[in-house]
Amino acid sequence: MPMALIELHNLQKTYRVYQKKEGLRASVKGLFKRTYKDVHAVKGIDLQVDQGEFVAFLGPNGAGKTTTLKLLSGVIHPTAGTASVMGHTPWQRENDYRRRFALVMGQKNQLWWDLPAQESFRLHQQIYGIETQQFNNTLDELTDLLGLRELLSQPVRELSLGERMKMELTAALLHRPEVLFLDEPTIGLDVIAQHNIQQFLKYYQQKRGITILLTSHYMKDVAALCKRVVIIADGRIQYDGSLSGIIDETTNRKLVTLQFADPITLQLLKSLERFGTIVQDEAPRVTLEVTRDDVPAMLTAILDAHDIDDLIVEEPPLEQVIADVFTRVTKSSLDARAENGDC
């Protein structure tokens, strides 16, 4: 079996964070004796990504997603564990490696603020040693795909957030990286800009066959782009598989929406509650959350007793399922900490 393009084994990162207690007295004390706390941002991640995969990292804030991307791009050293990306150890920061990947952070600006993006691109050409012919071709292709041609000679500070993000992506792709790390590339963008960037990433990834790791809080990004989803919470991988698989694996509930022909009475609502929880009640529609196995029995019973105009059975929304996973993990880790007495 060929080796995976990205391989992580038991990757760990612990930050030492200065602890300051409240108040002036504590501040003065802190001058002489500092107390530190270890924050385990990544607690042991094993992951393999093959060439051409588009993988999403999902997780609540502080789950360790960004730390993992920083480890992979060599910005920080791990506390333990190994990583190999295209045969390189990222934190050795060899120039050969740095020429083969790119990192785009939605909240950081890499372009020269006061100059047109074109100038930053030219600088990238020199830094990465891109031949002029290839540079022009790549730049043409990217500006056409992203609709940037008109904006190339405008100072970056005058661009909208969405336009700037597209410029950042262009800059990152000029040297044709084989691996791309995207940290919340659509953060703060409006729906149209988000959609444009999604479309672009999808097309470009398929065309060039590059490998992309993406973190995002927008489920739409993930649903549009990634077949594979890795849920990280509390510094560990909680789920690794297909997007649709999350629902099968992590929830056994369905949403049933009923539209009644008769007026809805209090008594009717009461009678529905023995099947599951009512999550929405907007007459004449009622939506219930029901255990998957109970759905057939419930439908038989209700159809026997009432006139139903319409009926929908669906999976719970993805956002909610994932939020449930996050909450469960966070809660169990809090419990574990409380048991160990280190909360």
Place this chain on the structure above:
Amino acid sequence: MATVASNQRGTGSRLKTWWTILKISLEERFVYRGDFALGTLMRFLPIITQVFLWYAIFAASGKEKIEAYTANGVVAYYMLTMISRAFSSMPGLCSGIALQVRDGEIKKYLIQPIDLLGFLLLTRIAHKLCYYVIALIPFTFVFFLCRGFFENGWPEASVLCAYFLSLIMGFLLGFFMEASLGLVSFWFLEVTSLAFVYNLLNFFLSGHMFPLDLLPDWAAQFINLLPFQYLAYYPAAIFQGTIEPNQVWQGMALEACWLMAFIMIARIMLNRGIHRYSGFGG
């Protein structure tokens, strides 16, 4: 000097990289041309108070000469230190590095095949070149008006060469000293007070405040061993001929040693700092 984009590429393409960085930084600096022009004119203001102060000192002492300086000589000295400082001062370098470390922009230099110090040096050269272009007219004008203060006229060609060399080295020394200071921010996030102490020392020990050869021998001997004098006093003293021509090269040799030392210090601090940053920070 390590390479900016160290790789297996030839010298030609490396020079091209440097040239591109220089060109782009120049373009960026010219965005602020108005701010620059105003800043240049303002530089002449503090010198006026110093001139009045020295005239008062000469009047009170009743002497024609204080040590090697006539009243005119002192004015010429201050004007020359302004030129030295136009090369050696590095506004925003230390605080800029500190800011980049604190807000994480330093990551850019860690993920791209680029060397932080080389890049900063090139942008600083561009910064200075741009400054000279804009400052040339007001400087020429003021120096022309004040030509009477330069009683000895132009020094001879060899002294002039030494003078220019000392200005270039002053620029490099100033850059690496202040870059080292900025790199301290890898250990202490806030370097403002450190920079304040540095600037204060610089002000006194570089001869920016008064000519260093007015100090008693024991103090002058000590200060002559420090790197600060090369940032203001030394080039001015070469120009005015207060340093014996045969002793000029001795001082230059010491300056070269300091320069090498600070290049190494900055290099080591950058390597250690990045290692520390990547170990603890992020």
